[in-house]
Amino acid sequence: MEAIAFYVFAVLITALFLVTVFSKNALYAMSSLAAGMVLISGIFFVLGADFLGAVQLVVYSGAVMALYAFGMMFFDATKDVKEKNPSAKTIFLLSGASAVILVVIFSAPQIGRNIKALVTGTPGADNPHVIGEVLFTKYLIPFEVAAVMLLVAMIAGIILAGKKMDVSLSESEDDLVDEASELKEQK
């Protein structure tokens, strides 16, 4: 049963993310990305990481919805995104890097055969229970740092995007240039 679920999820995720990467239509790319994120939470549920599966659903539905909104703002969904074709150098780089990663991934389990579990939490407890237990004891400081980082990112996002939201930056500069040239002409 677990195997069937894994193979179904794996094939669907791979296909959807391939669409995301290769599709020329922005709407198709975004939709398949969202569907792939939801299916990855399925993989987490199969692995018994219930809490992370739920967090994946919540976080990525939020993040992807934000991307969705921006995509709708910037692209015409009926038109294709114009992009240049990759050069031969790109293809060489891609194939080389893929080969290296494949070798590392296949050799890593052999190296890590005698790894022992260190952080196990209460045996027999639910997954969210043990996650909370470990998160608020051993990983309390990283947790707080992550909270501060999210706050910093939020403020940075507001500052970057919201600054002079009522006036377009490019337009205001163009106006200044126009005014300057008009002054010159008057002289």
Add this chain to the structure above:
Amino acid sequence: MSLTLTHYLILSVILFVIGMIGVIRRKNLLMLFFATEIMLNAANVALVALSSYIGDLTGQLFALFIMAIAASEVAVGLGLLILVYKKQGTLDLDNLTLLKG
């Protein structure tokens, strides 16, 4: 045929390579964000699979922190994306030649 850790790691590497292809191939800034999200998710799959098979919770907690990083990356990245669009009028990466000597 029962599932082993290698199955999950192979899935993870496939997803990571897809994301990397996207990062190198895409010329549009917003499309590049999608590809980075895919790569972060591939790392998450590997971490959760290792955590689940070894029985150590550290992997799951690191996946949680990666999600936090991904969320803040999207927030800052979209802010920068708006600025680039205001300056350049396009999201094409080939137009970003301001720092070219």
